[in-house]
Amino acid sequence: MSxxxxxxxxxxxxxxxxxxxxxxxxxxxxxxxxxxVMALDAAAPYRISLKCTPEEFAELTELEGIDxxxxxxxxxxxxxxxxxxxxxxxxxxxxxxxxxxxKGKLPKKVxxxxxxxxxxxxxxxxxxxxxxx
Numbered sequence: 643m644s645x646x647x648x649x650x651x652x653x654x655x656x657x658x659x660x661x662x663x664x665x666x667x668x669x670x671x672x673x674x675x676x677x678x679v680m681a682l683d684a685a686a687p688y689r690i691s692l693k694c695t696p697e698e699f700a701e702l703t704e705l706e707g708i709d710x711x712x713x714x715x716x717x718x719x720x721x722x723x724x725x726x727x728x729x730x731x732x733x734x735x736x737x738x739x740x741x742x743x744x745k746g747k748l749p750k751k752v753x754x755x756x757x758x759x760x761x762x763x764x765x766x767x768x769x770x771x772x773x774x775x
Contacts, residue, residue: 643730645680648690651734652678655741657756673752677744678737688712688721690733692740 643651652658652670659671666686670678679691691711694702699718702708707727711719722728728736745753 643725643733645684645689645725648678648680648725648733648737652737652741655738658741672741672745673748673756675744675748677740688723689725691719691721692736693717693719693743694736694740695743698736698739 649660649668649670653660655672657672659674661669661671662682663669666682668680668682669676670680677693681689688709688711691714696718699710699715699720702720703710705727707723709721709723711721722733725733748756
């Protein structure tokens with residue numbers, strides 16, 4: 643996959659926004675939280691970084707061309723040295739999984755703003771009865 647193909651795929655996911663940050667990185671975000679980061683400079687040591695599960699983190703970092711992501715490895719982010727480090731279908735799946743994991747951690751209020759049709763969880767209005775001793 644190419645930079646443009648991954649960017650296009652990310653932007654095809656619902657409610658994705660993009661912004662340039664840290665001078666040379668394109669952040670793809672859901673609800674203001676990044677789920678994929680791509681280097682704008684082709685000479686950068688890593689071309690793409692994304693979040694994965696702890697199990698996949700352990701498996702992926704054993705592969706050639708994939709390292710724990712600088713600064714965010716503790717949150718199970720990996721960085722690929724090239725877009726060809728994984729087959730296209732696998733990379734798309736990982737991008738989608740990263741999107742879903744980040745979206746799943748968004749506050750309910752942010753999700754409700756993104757998808758107004760979703761019912762917001764209401765706070766309980768039950769009162770507790772006091773027991774006499």
